[in-house]
Amino acid sequence: MSTVSIDLPPYAKAVFRYGRPVVLLTALIMSIPGEIHLAEVAGWDAVNVFGNTFNVAWLMPVCVSVYAACSAVIADVAKRLRLPNRKSAMAGSVAALALALTAQDVSHLIKQDYMHSSWLLVGAVSAIPPLVAFHMLHMAAAPESTASEVEVEEPEAAFHEGATAEKSGQRRKPGRPGLTDDEVTEAIARLEAAGKDLTAENLAAALGRAPRTARRYLAHMKRAEIRAKKVAEGKSEGAAESTLSLSI
Structure with missing residues (x-):
């Protein structure tokens, strides 16, 4: 599996960047x-708030449409980061979408005299704000097990684990194998030869991996470079001391 970097035309970039927020x-x-x-x-x-009249019905769109948008974003982030609360987020997202669709249908059916209000409808609509508040509080609780900072496997650890498993004859976990340092270095060399900047997105396209994975490889290569530099500096200092002792 490989990825191809596509340079979108200006109008497509404008639609991609500005079209979605406008539609939303x-x-x-x-x-x-x-x-x-x-x-x-x-x-x-309408209710009286500190001498001012305010129609609380105007807040219902926040409890329905805005809640649906927020739930969709939270569900997407929870799924991408594989957070423990992702199932609840997905369920809340689906429920919010169903709520938004039903609210629009019922409102327009009543306006066009296709149906009338009932005690069931009043009870269901009255339950919306507390249910939305409960789900938002549940998503915002974020105990330690649902913190946004999650542990990720470093490429270096994956290399050592894979080598150890092969030596011991153990079967590796299913999934895409990690790339070696030489493969990453060759991809970086290809980018430099093509005159492209060494960014996570460009490296991801060259490796055929996700940008998040490419960032981890870049971090691994940077740490290796720093270690090699420290070793080289240590050797040069040792050589200088040896030269000094010989001259003395």
């Missing part, structure tokens, strides 16, 4: 009226 913002704005109407049908209305 437009969709959220179009969802606002239906969700406010559904909250008003369920009984939320």
Whole structure:
């Protein structure tokens, strides 16, 4: 499996960079009226806050559409980092999407007189804010086992583990084998020959791996370079001392 670096034309880059936030913002704005109407049908209305009248039904879009967007992002991050709470995040994301779709459908059906409010509808809509608050608090709890900092296997450790397993005759864990130092060095040389900058993205394309993996290889190569430099400096100091002692 290999990856190919594609240079997108300017219009495609503009669509990729600006199109998604514009579409997201437009969709959220179009969802606002239906969700406010559904909250008003369920009984939320204006309240007096420090002498000012405020319609709390206007907050329903935050509990529905914005919550769905947040849940989708949290679920994606949890899945990419393989966090322990990723199942809960995925379940919450699916539930939030279903909630947003149902809210829009029910609101417009009521507006067009295809259906009317009922005690079941009022009870279901009234339960939205506490359920959303519960799930957000659950996702934000982040105990030590769900911290955002997770341990990753360093390439150097993977090399030693693989060599030890081969010598002892043990079977390695299934998955893509790690690359050797020579393979990474050859990929870096190809980038330099092509006049490309040594970045994680360019190295990932040359290696056929993910950018995150390429960053780990770069870190491993940097540490090896620092160690080699320290060894060379130690040898030069030793040679200088030997020369000095001979001259004396």
